[in-house]
Amino acid sequence: MSTTDDYRTGKIVEGIRKAEMVLDSRSALAAGDPAFERIREKIVAFRPVWITAEQAAELIRQAEIVAVGERVCRALHPESPVTQTVFLDELAEAMAEAGKAGIVTAAAAMQVVNRQSRQRFIASMVSGRYLELCAVWPPDCVFCKAERAGVRCFGEHRDSRI
Numbered sequence: 191m192s193t194t195d196d197y198r199t200g201k202i203v204e205g206i207r208k209a210e211m212v213l214d215s216r217s218a219l220a221a222g223d224p225a226f227e228r229i230r231e232k233i234v235a236f237r238p239v240w241i242t243a244e245q246a247a248e249l250i251r252q253a254e255i256v257a258v259g260e261r262v263c264r265a266l267h268p269e270s271p272v273t274q275t276v277f278l279d280e281l282a283e284a285m286a287e288a289g290k291a292g293i294v295t296a297a298a299a300m301q302v303v304n305r306q307s308r309q310r311f312i313a314s315m316v317s318g319r320y321l322e323l324c325a326v327w328p329p330d331c332v333f334c335k336a337e338r339a340g341v342r343c344f345g346e347h348r349d350s351r352i
């Protein structure tokens with residue numbers, strides 16, 4: 191499972207980079223391939239789930255601390271469009287401490303959510319809770335890439351709030 195510390199230190203970006211390397215090399219995707227299996231376990235551990243803008247707003251309302259920053263995987267794809275991520279509670283604190291996001295009011299975070307053209311987000315589990323709400327850029331998203339490679343990672347909602 192990924193932790194807030196992985197996000198604070200940037201270890202998460204390195205993990206995504208390694209996962210993308212495996213997913214982008216289609217020949218490595220044979221079932222039972224140990225490298226592929228390791229990536230699959232790590233990706234599934236985020237329990238990513240698509241949520242609507244309304245569900246994102248509900249999670250924001252229930253959070254004590256909210257921060258907004260660039261989606262973390264854009265560090266690997268600087269040429270891609272900017273999309274924003276809302277970080278909640280301890281992840282918001284960790285990202286703000288690291289200078290990777292800014293603490294905002296819930297109202298400001300909702301404005302960010304409502305400004306996203308697709309109005310669909312991926313909620314990811316960090317340190318055991320859904321603390322990352324990403325306005326995804328699907329062509330570069332590691333979860334979307336995994337699905338395209340045949341790894342089923344998007345599950346049913348696993349949090350009573352969403």
Ligand code: SF4
Nearest residue numbers: 262263324327331332
């Ligand atoms: S686009 Fe996908 S991989 Fe990138 S930060 Fe968002 S949820 Fe994570």
